[in-house]
Amino acid sequence: MFSIFTFGRDIYTIRKALMLSCLLFIVGVAAGWIGTGSLERLLMQQLRGLGSISEKLRDSSNPQLSFFVFIFLNNSIKGVLIIFLGALFGILPAIFLLINGAVIGYLVHTFVLQGRDVFELIVKGLLPHGIIEIPAIIIACAFGLQFGANVAASMVRRTRSGGEWPSFMRQTLTASIWIVILLLIAAVIESTVTFALLS
Template identity: 35%
Template sequence: MFSRRGLLQSWNEVRSYFIFSVILFFAGIVIGGSHSAPVEFLESQLKGISQIADAARKSETPELTMFLLIAANNIFKSIMVMGLGIVAGILPIVMLVANGLILGYLLSGIADNGQNVWLLIVKGLLPHGVLELSALFLACAFGIRFGMTLIKGIAGSALGKSNSWQPFVRTATGSVPALIVVTVVLFIAAIVESTITYWLMS
């Protein structure tokens, strides 16, 4: 499971789903920044995000509060998309598109207000975003593969094919070290976001 060969095999099997996750996310950004964006849904999502920021600002230790809120939220969601991706991979796909929509809508609104979007990306997104998004894509990739291999396993069993469940079992085995990697990376990303990003944006 944790051998170099096992990890490499797991990555090779999930790589296409990782790329698919990246494409879905950036497609969401494009749609979120367009005139066809679902404004009411996105506004409600942004209110939830602002509540986290407000809770951190009102705390006696804003950096620590922000770290705890961000880390707990991101790690919980990543575990959820990896596990519940078993339902045909729907939840990871929805989460990727939704997050892309929110980011695209937010950046579009900032641009419309005449602010420097690229400066915001460099100061407010890149420091922690590279780590956070990489972990999100990996978690969603495993979630989608869980759903796909489950469907193939059921179909293969119905058709009497042997070893139809092996891809699903390999995905489950590979998800254990992947979950550890995702958790550690999100933990680091939360530290960066609650310190470096917080300082740059303040």
């Protein structure tokens, strides 16, 4: 029930939602890259908030442990919540993908405009943990989008029989477990490898 192969099959069954999830993330990155006006102010607030938290964690008695605990709890709680909050017609997973993509797009574009080393940012700051963290978040949001689609189908078209819901809820439980595992691995990498590379 909770094997990695079951998780893989479950992902395949929501492949359309997964493609939409990837598309929304890419749109978010593009929007962040060209962001101006109110969007730029929103992204700056996000980055300032992250910067403030980062400074506090670095000033703690054990920065690496503090980073690990914060990153893991923050990402895993959001990752699981976004699956089930998708029941609200998939609106929140879509917004979550757009905002997270926009933050990355805006950050990379800011580095380019400032003439800073973008290669170092991507290879040292994003790639080590992001290669696991970003797909995990995209998959979580895909399940959230599918949840919203299922709810809408049940309400509007009555096409989803009651017998199919237990199967989907089992999928969300399996997904939640593997999302947390993937984000645990990503948090370990981010608080050790990424932390060391950027120090």
